[in-house]
Amino acid sequence: MMRLFGLIVLLWTLAVPVIAQDVPVDPRASTGGAQTLEDILRRQEGIAVDDQFRRDLTGDPEAAAATVDQLGTLGGASDPDLWRAIRYGTADITTQARGPAAKTLIQDGGMWWLQFREGPLLKIAIYLLGGTLLLLTLFYFIRGRIRIDGEKTGRTITRFKAFERFGHWLLASSFILLGITGLLSLFGRKVLIPAFGHEAFSALANLSKWIHNNISWAFMVALIIIFVVWVVHNLPDKTDLQWLAKGGGIFGGGHPPAKKFNAGQKLIFWAVIVLGTSISLSGLSLLFPFEFNLFGHTFSTLNGWGAPGWFGLADLPYPLAPQEEMQYAQLWHAIVSIILTAIIFAHIYLGSVGMEGAFDAMAKGEVEEQWAREHHSIWAQRVIDDETRRTGAN
Amino acid sequence: MKPFLIALVALVAISVGANQILTEIGFSTSTAGTSTGNVRLTD
Numbered sequence: 125m126m127r128l129f130g131l132i133v134l135l136w137t138l139a140v141p142v143i144a145q146d147v148p149v150d151p152r153a154s155t156g157g158a159q160t161l162e163d164i165l166r167r168q169e170g171i172a173v174d175d176q177f178r179r180d181l182t183g184d185p186e187a188a189a190a191t192v193d194q195l196g197t198l199g200g201a202s203d204p205d206l207w208r209a210i211r212y213g214t215a216d217i218t219t220q221a222r223g224p225a226a227k228t229l230i231q232d233g234g235m236w237w238l239q240f241r242e243g244p245l246l247k248i249a250i251y252l253l254g255g256t257l258l259l260l261t262l263f264y265f266i267r268g269r270i271r272i273d274g275e276k277t278g279r280t281i282t283r284f285k286a287f288e289r290f291g292h293w294l295l296a297s298s299f300i301l302l303g304i305t306g307l308l309s310l311f312g313r314k315v316l317i318p319a320f321g322h323e324a325f326s327a328l329a330n331l332s333k334w335i336h337n338n339i340s341w342a343f344m345v346a347l348i349i350i351f352v353v354w355v356v357h358n359l360p361d362k363t364d365l366q367w368l369a370k371g372g373g374i375f376g377g378g379h380p381p382a383k384k385f386n387a388g389q390k391l392i393f394w395a396v397i398v399l400g401t402s403i404s405l406s407g408l409s410l411l412f413p414f415e416f417n418l419f420g421h422t423f424s425t426l427n428g429w430g431a432p433g434w435f436g437l438a439d440l441p442y443p444l445a446p447q448e449e450m451q452y453a454q455l456w457h458a459i460v461s462i463i464l465t466a467i468i469f470a471h472i473y474l475g476s477v478g479m480e481g482a483f484d485a486m487a488k489g490e491v492e493e494q495w496a497r498e499h500h501s502i503w504a505q506r507v508i509d510d511e512t513r514r515t516g517a518n
Numbered sequence: 519m520k521p522f523l524i525a526l527v528a529l530v531a532i533s534v535g536a537n538q539i540l541t542e543i544g545f546s547t548s549t550a551g552t553s554t555g556n557v558r559l560t561d
Contacts, residue, residue, distance in 0.1 A: 286521045293525035301529075338533040345532060487519060 152177060172438075182209035213445065224414045225446035233441070237451035242314055245455065249310060249462050256466040260473045267374065270479040272495050280490035281507050289486055291349035295396075298343040303465050305336040310458060340407050347400045350393075357384040358393040363502065384503040392471050399464040406457040410450065419452040420444040 152160055157177065166173050183201025201209070209215035210229050217227045284292070308316065309332060317325045363380075364387035370380040372388050380386075385393065409416040423440035426432065432439055444452070475482050481495035496504035 289521035290525050290528075293522040294528055297522075297525055297529050334537075335533075338537045339529065341536040342529045342532040487522075489521075 157181065178208055179212045179214070181205060182212075182214055223446075228445050228447060231445050231447045233445065233448050234451070237448075237455065240455065241458075245458060246311060246314060248459065249307070252462050252466050253469070256469045260469060260478075264473075264478065269477065270374070270474075272480050272492065273379075273498055274494045277493045279493045280484075280488075281493055281496055281504065281511070282489060283485040283491045283496070284489045286489065287349075288353050289489055291346055291353060292486055294342060295346035295350055298339050298346060299468065301335055301339050302343055303461070303468075305332040305339075306458070306461055308332045309336065337411060340404070340411065343400070344404050347397070347404065351397055354385070354393060355397075358390045360387075360390060363387075364390060379498045379501065381501045382499065382503065384500060386500065388474075392467065395464065395467050399460050399467075402460050403457060403464065406453045406460070409453040410457060413450055414446050417444075417446075417449045419449055419456075 150157075151162075152158065154160065159178065163173050181204075183199070183205035185200045188200035206215065207230075210217070211232055213228065213232075215229075217229065219226050308328065312325055312329055316328070320328075361383075363382060367380040367382055367387040370378060372386060373379050405416075405418065409418050420443055423442045423444070427439045427442060441448070475486065479499075481492050484495075485491050493504070493508070496507070
């Protein structure tokens with residue numbers, strides 16, 4: 125009998141662990157379902173934590189005690205349940221304020237945006253813009269000013285008509301003011317307020333905002349003008365490959381043939397058109413808050429294609445809270461603007477101090493014939509031939 | 519530099535004009551984000 129009892133005990137002790145392994149272990153059993161120390165530490169390290177266990181803990185009206193019981197009128201949701209529901213956007217909120225964002229009392233993703241905006245985004249701006257200026261300065265000292273190699277003829281040919289120059293200067297002047305006011309807004313809280321105080325920055329910020337918001341229309345008008353007048357001259361062709369293969373002749377000398385615009389200028393043109401359009405769209409989204417939501421739909425479409433997976437990333441967030449739409453628009457607007465500004469630094473350099481004779485094209489519309497023959501030989505020859513034919517006909 | 523000066527004039531005209539138009543049609547964040555609906559103004 126004792127042997128039989130011993131066998132039963134042995135089998136039981138062996139079987140219990142097997143049974144225990146089949147029962148799923150609740151990782152938050154020790155906290156009664158609330159977040160654990162591990163969850164908090166993971167979040168502090170920036171590691172993603174699946175917070176579904178908290179999202180659903182928003183109380184249950186069915187669990188409410190009957191009104192006749194003690195404390196029954198408090199309902200089935202505790203204060204923490206209510207705050208969780210507000211935080212995760214599932215609370216039934218009634219408000220007299222209108223607009224898509226009115227019912228979002230706590231926006232869970234806002235801190236990520238704020239921290240990125242006040243940290244990495246400012247560093248991106250400093251490194252990219254400062255780095256570009258540094259590289260251009262180095263380039264100037266290494267390569268020097270690109271001079272007109274041949275002897276100047278004293279004759280000029282028309283490079284840009286008045287309307288082309290008007291469109292260029294409208295775009296340039298609006299872009300410079302937008303860039304300055306945009307950087308004032310971006311660096312205001314972290315740099316300008318500590319340096320000049322709240323009151324001084326308040327006046328500057330108001331003026332800056334008015335300029336930025338309203339000059340944006342001039343930028344968009346100018347973007348359309350330069351696209352219309354120059355797109356034909358900026359379509360890629362085989363001369364661009366030759367120009368790029370020789371690096372534009374910047375190092376090693378020589379002047380690869382080019383039409384009205386060389387491959388480098390075409391790259392600048394398309395960067396201005398594509399990035400400028402993108403900046404305009406995200407700017408309109410910011411100018412009319414919550415009216416044009418660009419990112420939620422884009423993220424949903426990209427997720428549908430499985431695009432994030434191509435780069436080993438998780439799906440992009442969808443749906444987005446109304447504020448998140450604005451936050452993504454702000455980040456996109458700022459980052460693309462910073463990239464375009466860096467490209468424009470190079471354009472301004474080459475169009476002014478970097479190359480002899482280049483500024484005349486936009487200042488006067490006329491360029492030295494030798495300059496045109498060296499930098500835009502195909503275009504120059506065509507213009508000179510046309511002029512000769514016209515003169516001969518007269 | 520005449521096109522440059524005209525561009526500056528156009529810049530100011532477009533900016534002020536756009537601001538006037540948006541103000542005239544009543545577009546502002548306060549009008550877009552609020553409503554008198556569901557508000558008992560007469561009680």
